[in-house]
Amino acid sequence: MSTLHVDLDLISKYNIPAPRYTSYPPATHFTEISAELAMKRIRENASSTRDLSLYFHLPFCQTLCWFCGCTTVITTQQEASARYIDYLEREIGLMAGMLNRERKVTQLHFGGGTPTFLRPDEIRRLGRLIHSRFTHDSEIEAGVEIDPRRVVRDHITALREAGFNRASLGVQDFNPVVQQAIHRIQSKEETERTIQWLREDQFVSLNVDLIYGLPHQTVSSFEQTLNEVIKLNPDRFAIFNYAHVPWLKPAQNILKALPSPEVKLEMLKHTIEHLTSSGYVYIGMDHFARYDDELAVAQRNKTLQRNFQGYSTRGETDIYAFGMSAISQANDAYWQNQKELPKYYGALDANQSPIAKGYVLTEDDKIRRQVIMRLMCDMSLDFASLSEIIGTDFRSYFADELDTLSDLEADGLIATSNSGVTVTELGRLLIRNIAVRFDAYNVKRKESQFSKSI
Numbered sequence: 001m002s003t004l005h006v007d008l009d010l011i012s013k014y015n016i017p018a019p020r021y022t023s024y025p026p027a028t029h030f031t032e033i034s035a036e037l038a039m040k041r042i043r044e045n046a047s048s049t050r051d052l053s054l055y056f057h058l059p060f061c062q063t064l065c066w067f068c069g070c071t072t073v074i075t076t077q078q079e080a081s082a083r084y085i086d087y088l089e090r091e092i093g094l095m096a097g098m099l100n101r102e103r104k105v106t107q108l109h110f111g112g113g114t115p116t117f118l119r120p121d122e123i124r125r126l127g128r129l130i131h132s133r134f135t136h137d138s139e140i141e142a143g144v145e146i147d148p149r150r151v152v153r154d155h156i157t158a159l160r161e162a163g164f165n166r167a168s169l170g171v172q173d174f175n176p177v178v179q180q181a182i183h184r185i186q187s188k189e190e191t192e193r194t195i196q197w198l199r200e201d202q203f204v205s206l207n208v209d210l211i212y213g214l215p216h217q218t219v220s221s222f223e224q225t226l227n228e229v230i231k232l233n234p235d236r237f238a239i240f241n242y243a244h245v246p247w248l249k250p251a252q253n254i255l256k257a258l259p260s261p262e263v264k265l266e267m268l269k270h271t272i273e274h275l276t277s278s279g280y281v282y283i284g285m286d287h288f289a290r291y292d293d294e295l296a297v298a299q300r301n302k303t304l305q306r307n308f309q310g311y312s313t314r315g316e317t318d319i320y321a322f323g324m325s326a327i328s329q330a331n332d333a334y335w336q337n338q339k340e341l342p343k344y345y346g347a348l349d350a351n352q353s354p355i356a357k358g359y360v361l362t363e364d365d366k367i368r369r370q371v372i373m374r375l376m377c378d379m380s381l382d383f384a385s386l387s388e389i390i391g392t393d394f395r396s397y398f399a400d401e402l403d404t405l406s407d408l409e410a411d412g413l414i415a416t417s418n419s420g421v422t423v424t425e426l427g428r429l430l431i432r433n434i435a436v437r438f439d440a441y442n443v444k445r446k447e448s449q450f451s452k453s454i
Contacts, residue, residue, distance in 0.1 A: 010411055011429065014259070018432040019377055020285065021307045023334060024369040025359065027439055028325060030336055032359035038335045041360065045330040046098040050318050052429045055309065056088065056126070056132065059341070060117040062150065065184045066212060066251045067172075069243055071162060071325040072113050073341055076295040080119045083125055084323075090348045091322050099320075105134045107314045108142040108163070115144050115149045120158035127162025143168060143205075148194040149186050154199040167198050168207040168238070173214060174225045181255065183216035188228060195232055198371065205293070208234040212265035212267045213242035215257045222267050226274055230404075236295060237280065237288040238310070239271055272429065283380060286427045287311050304377035313378070324354075330445060332366065334359045344451035364440065367397070372435045379423040379431070401438050 002238055033167055046153040060080055073080070086327040108130070117124070143166035143405075159167075171191055172184060179185050198206060208229050212222055229237075246252040256348045259267065272282055280288040281296040287310065289295040298304040305315040308327050319329040325339040335358035338344040347354040361369070367390045374389075387394045395402065405421070408414045413427035413434060427434060436442050 004414070005424065007412075008262070008269060010426070011265050011269075011412075012261065014413075014433045015265075016433070017272075018436050019439070020088060020432065021372050021435055022310065023327075023329065025365060025374050027336065029441065030334060030357040030359045033335065033355065035122070035353045035355055037360050038355040039353055040096070041330065041333045041358075043098055045318060046335075047100050049100065049103060050316060050331075051106040052103050052134065052316070053309070053312075053314060053317040053319045054097075054105055054130065055109045055111065055319060055321040055326055055328075056115075056130075057111055057325050057326040057337075058084070059113035060084070061147075062111070062117065063183065064251055065172075065182055066254045067170070067182045067184075067211065067242055068251070069245065069249050070113065071339060073324075078119070078144060079340075081122055083281075085118075085122060087124065087348050088346055089410055090167070090324055091127055091135050092129065093375075094348075094353060095322070096353075097185060099134075101135055102139040103135065105264075106137045106317060107309075107311050107312065108136075108140060109160055110144040110164075111309075112145055114150075116146050116148045116155050116186040120152070120154040123155065123158040123162055126363060127158075131163070133290065134443065136168070139310075140165075142166060143309075145170065146194060149184075150191045151194055152197045153197055156194070157202050159286045160201040160203070163378070165203055166202050166205040168209060169194060170209045171225075171229060172209065172211045173222065174228055175217070175221045177216045178214050178221070181211065181257065183254075187302075192232065205236065205342075206232075206234045207236040207238055208232065208236065209237045210243050212239060212271060213244075213259055213264045215255050215259075217259055217267065219263065219264075219266050219270055220335065220435065222276065230275075230278055232385060235293050237275060238286050239275075239288065240286045241268070268429075279307070282428055283311055284376060284431050299377065302374075302378045306373050306376050306453065332361050334361075367438060369391075369436055371398070371438050375421075375423070375435050375438070377430055380427055381421040383418075383420050404437050 023322060056291055059071060061072050061074055061415040062076055064074045071219045079413060093151060125198050140163065144164045148172055169191060173179065173187050195206060195271060200393065210225065244252060244258065265359060275288050277292060281291055282288055283299055294313050295311055303315065305312045307319060307329060322327045323337065324341050324344040327334060327335055327336045335355045337354045346355045370389055374386065375377060383394045405416060409416055412424055413430055415422045423431065
């Protein structure tokens, strides 16, 4: 396993705002869409035999982490989750009745917010509801985000009974000074206990989330957190760049003593080198996985996918998402629910779809989505293979874009040949900067719409 070495001066040059490309075009392109048009597209898709990926957005948190950029509802009212499930049941009823029941669910994800805000019996109730309305594949990949601070043993049992077999734990940083600064106090013992419960209940994959760039972090303090988490032996890491966007998330104005750009980049450099020398493969973006993990295997086999849930091994699926702000994806369209809870409830009270925004892809969008996804997943572009996929000669279609790549090659981010483009080890770190060269909308964007690429 080779160690990746990072040139900090070069990284600084490319540290500019860019989309994360969990979709193409990104969600910033969504516009208001009538429920009638949205439902027309859904009905057209409903009879398909393509597999399904289900996402449920469970937005509640008892307290606000000041760094958070997620769509959340902060409340200490536990009864809020039972009411929310009532509305999820209504939304599922509106949607599931249209779908071909032979379509199998190969992927299920609970995100948030904090999915474990739900009581264990509420998790069981939601699990029974989903199983009653959808046909699950026997090899389903079912993942859930867990906050170790407030989870109890029965939460894990309930999740396993509901069919979950993968878990992602939010840690961010074990340093108590950092935890105090971001308003998220979480002991190492709470995390270790939750992992023990997950392994007792035979969850097959464990991911740990960390964040670099938070207040008071240093290279040495973050290294200590890394070492402590590596001892827990997770299968995967998601190590996110803290995105400082206080104009979008006002609570971030509270944060002080943020690391300088130089320290932040040094932390990232050390993280990549440390993990790649500790048995993990750098998948790209923020993701690392053990060499034998199916995520790493899928990347080597060029079957890796990317969608709103990040990197995935399940391709050829349509995403049907439920809950406030949830985003769905079909072959030629995206649609997103109301982002505010009262509006989400109000639509369902009127027996209407809660869809508020959407986007219908052009033929050019579909072609560019394929190219950007393959680049983000394979870390390469094979001209012959892509020509077959998009139904036209790749080099002719993207002649202008290919002419812009010389600086990326000169800086060692890519290598080009007559047969394709290969992303270097350094280029993996800057994959967003490479992908943006194939984005037709890039020149029209406001930089404030996205976080910086590092």
